[in-house]
Amino acid sequence: xxxxxxxxxxxxxxxxxxxxxxxxxxxxxxxxxxxxxxxxxxxxxxxxxxxxxxxxxxxxxxxxxxxxxxxxxxxxxxxxxxxxxxxxxxxxxxxxxxxxxxxxxxxxxxxxxxxxxxxxxxxxxxxxxxxxxxxxxxxxxxxxxxxxxxxxxxxxxxxxxxxxxxxxxxxxxxxxxxxxxxxx
Numbered sequence: 001x002x003x004x005x006x007x008x009x010x011x012x013x014x015x016x017x018x019x020x021x022x023x024x025x026x027x028x029x030x031x032x033x034x035x036x037x038x039x040x041x042x043x044x045x046x047x048x049x050x051x052x053x054x055x056x057x058x059x060x061x062x063x064x065x066x067x068x069x070x071x072x073x074x075x076x077x078x079x080x081x082x083x084x085x086x087x088x089x090x091x092x093x094x095x096x097x098x099x100x101x102x103x104x105x106x107x108x109x110x111x112x113x114x115x116x117x118x119x120x121x122x123x124x125x126x127x128x129x130x131x132x133x134x135x136x137x138x139x140x141x142x143x144x145x146x147x148x149x150x151x152x153x154x155x156x157x158x159x160x161x162x163x164x165x166x167x168x169x170x171x172x173x174x175x176x177x178x179x180x181x182x183x184x
Contacts, residue, residue, distance in 0.1 A: 005066030008050040009074045012081045017051055017073075019044045025073060029080025031141040032121070036072055039065040044073075051077075079141040086150045087170035090134040091159070097126040097134050104136075108157040108167075116156075122149055135170075 011017060015029040023038040038044060041062040043054045053070040055062045078084075090097055096107045104116045104124055118124055118138075122145065125137040136153070140146040150169070159166030161177040168174065 003067070005053055005055075005070045007070070008052050009070065009077055011046075011049050011051060011077060015077055015081050017046050017077070019046065025076075027073070027076040027080050029077075029141075031080050031083050034076045034080060034142060036069075036076060038069050042066065042069055075143045079143055083139055083141050084143045084146050086138045086146055088136040088138070088150065088153065089168050089170060090136065091168055092157070092165035095134060095157075095165075096128060097136050098128075099124045099126040104153070106153075106156065109165075114156055116153065118149060119145065121145060 012029075015027065017028075018026045019038075020026075023040055023042070023044070024035060025038055025044060026033065026035045039062070041056050041059070042065060043056060045052045045054065051073060053066060053073065055066050090106075090108070092109060094107060094109060098105045102118045102120060102122075102124070104118060104126070106114045106116065108114060121140050121142055123139040125139075126134065127137070128134045138146050138150055138153075154167045154169075157166045159168050159172075159174050161175060162179055164174055164176060166174075
């Protein structure tokens with residue numbers, strides 16, 4: 001049996017979960033509301049302050065879906081109650097980020113600035129302090145969305161191992177490579 005799938009999902013105060021007949025799980029909380037379509041071979045039971053995901057059969061497909069959907073539901077519960085935050089750092093001379101509402105303007109060493117429009121579910125905060133790298137903070141109740149947006153922003157200037165420049169996640173350690181050695 002799946003170790004992740006068989007553990008129950010704790011439902012904190014202020015979060016409501018409804019399961020419809022066509023296996024659509026809706027999670028509502030103080031930060032927002034999310035919904036997820038569940039595999040038809042799985043049953044969802046909500047008991048007091050816990051949610052349990054159960055399989056109807058022992059097929060390989062249902063076993064593989066068991067832990068997946070339990071994790072997705074848990075991410076939804078954590079998202080609507082606490083939220084998710086991803087912090088990024090812009091490392092490079094002249095790199096900067098500025099947020100104007102839901103529009104993010106980035107200067108990443110190209111001949112032009114990059115304008116990136118963020119979805120309304122994401123809150124952005126760009127901070128530039130003198131003599132330090134610009135920092136970008138993304139917050140949302142949807143873990144998948146905030147991760148996808150962070151990956152798209154990072155793709156504009158991936159970190160490179162020779163000079164260490166690029167867009168890094170907070171706390172990320174970049175393995176540096178030695179450059180060419182001088183000719184003999």
